[in-house]
Amino acid sequence: MSTKISKLGDVYSFGILLLEMITGKAPTDSMFKDNFTIHQLVKTKLPERVTDIIDPSLLQEVQEAENSKARNMGKGVGVLESLLAVAEVGVVCSMESPSERMEMKEVAAKLYAIRDKLLHR
Template sequence: MYKSCGTEYGMGADTSTYGDVYSYGILLLEMLTGKRPSDGMFKNNLNLHQFVKMALPEHVMEIIDHRLLSHEDEVIRESKNHDKLRSIMYETLVSFLKIGVYCSNDSPKERMEMKDVVIEMHKTRDFYLSAEKW
């Protein structure tokens, strides 16, 4: 069974906030893609982190769980500024996925720190909410 913990766990390393950051990143990727790390598609050294990283940024809409977008798609279709709104939604998804990828790096030292995650999440939220004026 796959456990969502950093690669340093199980290798004799002490637990740390690095593992928490890893778990947060994997959880974020799971929520956005609708895929679990234990999904049968992840074989031959392909994992959720690599799957998302390979899709960024050009193929984001192909890997996003479309159940998340049903309401937004309807709003965008009804808007006069649908191109601008679609661009904002796309950039928001890319940003959230990048945060998940940065948090779930194999190397603990290459992961984002949670204070930086919070800053980036707030920036992304504010950018997304800016769409309300369109």
């Protein structure tokens, strides 16, 4: 957003990267015009409509994981919940105002917690 390099700018970039990974869309995608951004797309869909913005290939993996979970009598992971949590981290990291963004240490802690919950550690 500016020419000044900062840690909070790196957090913003990391947040956009997370949103790209979840949606499968680049911030330069043709759907993002007239000041509509990848951040706004994800933010407006969370949490109720998260499946609307998940990359279709990831969504297929979610469905396969949920089917596997059902076959294992409820053991397993909450893949959709984990993707939602990662998307929420991406949104907070990519807030327009740097003061609203998390510090990278907190981002890492949240992502580790999501991973651990997913893997039941």
